[in-house]
Amino acid sequence: MSAIIIDGKQTAANYRNELKDKISNYNSQEVPVLAVVSVGDDPASKVYVRTKQKFAQEVGMGCEVIELADSIGENALLEIIDELNDNHHINGIIVQLPLPKHINTLKVLSHINPSKDVDGFTPYNTGLLSYNDPRGFISATPKGILELLKSTAVDLKGKHAVVIGRSNIVGKPIAMLLLNQDCTVTVTHSKTENLETIVKTADIVIAACGRAKMVKASWIKEGAIIIDVGINRVDGKLCGDVDFDEVKEKASFITPVPGGVGPMTVAMLLSNTFEAFCKQQDHHDCHCHHKNCKCH
Numbered sequence: 001m002s003a004i005i006i007d008g009k010q011t012a013a014n015y016r017n018e019l020k021d022k023i024s025n026y027n028s029q030e031v032p033v034l035a036v037v038s039v040g041d042d043p044a045s046k047v048y049v050r051t052k053q054k055f056a057q058e059v060g061m062g063c064e065v066i067e068l069a070d071s072i073g074e075n076a077l078l079e080i081i082d083e084l085n086d087n088h089h090i091n092g093i094i095v096q097l098p099l100p101k102h103i104n105t106l107k108v109l110s111h112i113n114p115s116k117d118v119d120g121f122t123p124y125n126t127g128l129l130s131y132n133d134p135r136g137f138i139s140a141t142p143k144g145i146l147e148l149l150k151s152t153a154v155d156l157k158g159k160h161a162v163v164i165g166r167s168n169i170v171g172k173p174i175a176m177l178l179l180n181q182d183c184t185v186t187v188t189h190s191k192t193e194n195l196e197t198i199v200k201t202a203d204i205v206i207a208a209c210g211r212a213k214m215v216k217a218s219w220i221k222e223g224a225i226i227i228d229v230g231i232n233r234v235d236g237k238l239c240g241d242v243d244f245d246e247v248k249e250k251a252s253f254i255t256p257v258p259g260g261v262g263p264m265t266v267a268m269l270l271s272n273t274f275e276a277f278c279k280q281q282d283h284h285d286c287h288c289h290h291k292n293c294k295c296h
């Protein structure tokens with residue numbers, strides 16, 4: 001059997017088109033505006049930020065990129081976030097990760113007003129996710145993965161999902177999201193013993209470990225759904241955490257790299273930004289307890 005290839009590029013393009021219509025039909029003089037804070041000059045981060053800006057503009061959103069030197073102090077960065085929190089023209093704020101080592105990432109992310117936290121990285125929004133409370137923002141990559149899984153029309157209830165990787169950005173939130181979908185979830189990581197044996201029991205594999213082509217066909221149960229979150233560069237070529245060529249012969253569905261999860265992440269970020277905009281326009285009660293939020 002050869003797997004059906006899940007077309008994240010097309011799914012994301014459809015999503016952006018729908019979003020573009022929603023924005024142009026929205027009865028307001030204002031358009032949603034996303035602020036992207038980018039610290040330092042990590043080349044991969046620069047590419048991601050440019051992509052976010054390009055697609056934001058394409059769907060009719062504003063996108064302000066705030067580029068800051070690697071040497072910026074933590075307090076100066078917190079002050080910039082304060083300004084963005086208080087600026088009513090800004091609807092969504094993201095801080096591109098990773099941050100330089102001298103900056104405390106949790107402290108910075110915690111500073112974002114949860115009602116503008118369109119990456120869903122604040123403790124407030126990750127907390128709402130763990131409560132399965134729909135008021136929170138769900139981070140973009142896990143949300144995009146769920147959309148791709150739903151596009152297969154396979155019933156997720158009771159399925160065994162094995163997540164490879166326990167990062168705050170992907171592994172932990174996708175585990176929670178799948179648990180909320182009634183999957184049985186196993187989270188594995190670099191210290192997991194018998195990883196291959198565990199992955200072999202999976203109906204759904206989420207590969208997010210950052211190791212090029214680590215997941216082999218011999219690890220996969222016949223007919224499993226494979227979601228590859230990895231973006232690795234090998235000999236100048238992009239590849240995922242899954243050995244695509246061999247695993248596709250065993251899986252029922254598989255995402256390619258590039259053109260799988262990546263484009264969905266950006267589409268979901270824009271979707272969250274539009275959601276933030278709508279809630280803020282409605283003076284939605286977000287219960288965020290954040291000073292200067294419109295919800296008070």
Ligand code: GUN
Pocket residue numbers: 094095096097098119140141169265
């Ligand atoms: N770095 C890697 N992925 C992401 C993401 O989804 N959001 C942000 N802000 N930084 C990232």
